[in-house]
Each structure stands twice: as structure tokens, then as C-alpha cells.
Amino acid sequence: MLSRLSFLQKPQRPSEPRTRTIEVGGRSMPLTIRPDARARRITLRIEPGGQALKLTVPKGLREREIQDFLARHQGWLMTKLARFPTSSAVREGRYVPIRGEAHRILRTGKLRGLTEMSEIDGEKVLLVGGAEDHLARRIRDFLKQEARRDLERLAHDHAARIGRRIASITLKDTKSRWGSCSHDGNLSFSWRIVMAPHHVIDYLAAHEVAHLAEMNHSERFWAVCETLCPGADEARRWLKRNGAMLHVMDFG
Secondary structure (H helix, E strand, C coil): CCEEECCCCCCCCCCCCEEEEEEECCEEEEEEEEEECCCCCCEEEECCCCCCEEEEEECCCCHHHHHHHHHHCHHHHHHHHCCCCCCCECCCCCEEEECCEEEEEEECCCCCCCCEEEEECCEEEEEECCCHHHHHHHHHHHHHHHHHHHHHHHHHHHHHHCCCCCCEEEEECCCCCCEEECCCCEEEEEHHHHHCCHHHHHHHHHHHHHCCCCCCCCHHHHHHHHHHCCCHHHHHHHHHHHHHHHHCCECC
């Protein structure tokens, strides 16, 4: 059952959701904001498992009002979230962000079958087959697959725009850096970036491709990066603020 803070009488039908990360008592949590033209008040929900938050707001509500609401209810959130475990272990019912959107992990009960994203009653879910003790590994393999698909497409597109060639693309699970580029044109990325919003994934691909032209962080490098990915500064700030969150989940 959902923990709930609400001033509404009827359930709402959300639209145009956007996801961000907020800090609650030292915990980084995904927050989905769903504007609703029929909403007259703000509704805040803690998703099952206590790993994500959902906010329904009147359409057109100013960002300042959303921030004020969240600030006023920090105490309420901390009290409610204290009931949930803080372990980072991956298991059914918890949430994993994929391209910035929280997906609830559900086992299909089938011994075989692909891991896939879906939606049930308006909620994004990640359906996972196989034995329970293979759950984390199967999710990790799925995230790596999705990361490779995104990064290979984005990196090659960016490289073509500046007339450069990529020798290879490797995925790793590194905490010290999100990506790297060698003088030989070998790119390396952390697969965990697929949990970030799409514009952040695009920025990382553009950043490493820009090094094919400028093996430094000079003004010329940042000019190439910005050309490939307008809004690179915003994506870089997101990664600086929220990157650590992407390393919290333990996939075994």
C-alpha cells in the first residue's frame, strides 16, 4: 500500500511526467513529477518499497511552488522513509532508474524470457524472468545491453558530425570516471550512465567523442562538446549532483 500525503478527493490521471533526483535526509531518490490539468492541489506519494517518489501537481504550477512544497514536507518524508530498508540490494518491488525514469522491478515467474520494460496501470515496470537469485545479474545484463545500444548510436552519430572515426567502444563499471577516450580512438563508458536521463547519456557520448578532436579540456574542446550536445553544461551539472546515486544499487 502506498504511503500518501494528499489534499485531493479523487485519483488523478497524470500526464507529461518528468523525473529528477532529490535529497531526503541524506538519501538521493528519484522523483517523478506529473502535471495534471484537473489537479487543484499537490499530491505526494512514496512508491512501494520506498525507493522512489511521485508528485502530482496542477498543470502550470511554478517550479518555486514545487520546491517550497517539498521543503515543507521534508520532515514527513523522512519519517515515512525511515520505515523502509536502506539496503542497496536489488530485489523485486524496488525501483531501478532507466534513462531517468523509475521502473519497479517485477519478476514474471517464468524461468525463461527476456528482461523488458513495460507499463502496468500507468506505472513503469521492469519485467524480469528467471530464478530469484539471478535477478540482479539479469537486470545488470539488461542495463548493459541498453547502455551499449544508446552509447554506440549516439557516439557514432556525434563522430560522423565532426568527421572522426571511433576504433572501439567498451563498457565498464568504474567509479572514478564516467568515460574515457584514447589517442587511438578507443572510447570507454560506464554502463551505469543508462540510469541517467537521456540528455545526460547524450552529453557523455558527446564529451568522449569531442576528445577525438581535442585530447584536453581546453576552450576548443568545450566548444566542440557544446556543438555536439547543446545544453552540455546542464547535463554536466546533473551528473555532478546526481552521479553518485547511479553507483548505489548493488547488482552483485
